[in-house]
Amino acid sequence: MIxxxxxxxSAAILVAALALGLSSVSAQDKSIVVSSTxxxxxxxxxxxxxxxxxxxxxxxxxxVSQGTGQALDTGRRGDADVVFVHARAQEEKFVAxxxxxxxxxxxxNDFVLIGPKSDPAGIKGTKDIVAALKTIKARQAAFxxxxxxxxxxxxxxxLWKAAGIDIGADKGPWxxxxxxxMGAALNTAxxxxxxxxxxxxxxxxxxNRGELDIAVEGDTRLFNQYGVILxxxxxxxxxxxxLGQAFIDWLVSSEGQKAIADYKINGQQLFFPNAxxxxx
Numbered sequence: 244m245i246x247x248x249x250x251x252x253s254a255a256i257l258v259a260a261l262a263l264g265l266s267s268v269s270a271q272d273k274s275i276v277v278s279s280t281x282x283x284x285x286x287x288x289x290x291x292x293x294x295x296x297x298x299x300x301x302x303x304x305x306x307v308s309q310g311t312g313q314a315l316d317t318g319r320r321g322d323a324d325v326v327f328v329h330a331r332a333q334e335e336k337f338v339a340x341x342x343x344x345x346x347x348x349x350x351x352n353d354f355v356l357i358g359p360k361s362d363p364a365g366i367k368g369t370k371d372i373v374a375a376l377k378t379i380k381a382r383q384a385a386f387x388x389x390x391x392x393x394x395x396x397x398x399x400x401x402l403w404k405a406a407g408i409d410i411g412a413d414k415g416p417w418x419x420x421x422x423x424x425m426g427a428a429l430n431t432a433x434x435x436x437x438x439x440x441x442x443x444x445x446x447x448x449x450x451n452r453g454e455l456d457i458a459v460e461g462d463t464r465l466f467n468q469y470g471v472i473l474x475x476x477x478x479x480x481x482x483x484x485x486l487g488q489a490f491i492d493w494l495v496s497s498e499g500q501k502a503i504a505d506y507k508i509n510g511q512q513l514f515f516p517n518a519x520x521x522x523x
Contacts, residue, residue, distance in 0.1 A: 310393025321479030358458035385437035390420025
């Protein structure tokens, strides 16, 4: 008589392997892609808050760091689950066009005009950003523009417009567009001793300052609001609606807002939570 090995052990191993495999797949699936402005990444904010969110929920957040325009385009293609950016008009259009579910205000800081300590335009210490830009143009002082359709770039263009300057027509050799992110723009300005518009968060965390310093700050027109939006799952079926919404809910919760407020460098708070605020 031929004795066959009982199938119990191998079956148990198979079941365990399948369970492990399913567990692994489940763990891998518990992640989302967030397309976000470079300032949230370059400032170190994500490095501070994402581990806290992962610890709370087990959800891994993979960040695609781009200018706001590119980040919204990533959302339009369905290549992200959530967008986290800072250009309200563009965000509202993203939702109105059906690409996003709802825009939620999250936090704010402000823009600052950075320039050489030698201050060739003679604007250091002033608070009128429009007057400062007029002077920069009049004196042909070197100016670095991100030129990347980011939220900061959009804000810069709006400020030139507020100053009555058509920068597309009036720019000269003094005005250089680099088509890169905030860190690269600050590095270029540092190397060229030029003026540049930056978000305060990235400036505070920026280490290669060289001869740069804040030239103009405090103008209400330099207010910088951030919003977060779930990409519309009805437009793109692959969007992880529940996980993406969990991230948004955490950001606007008291816990998430505290995490944002607690992020400081050398005692300086980089972002100020304002979830639930109206008109921003």
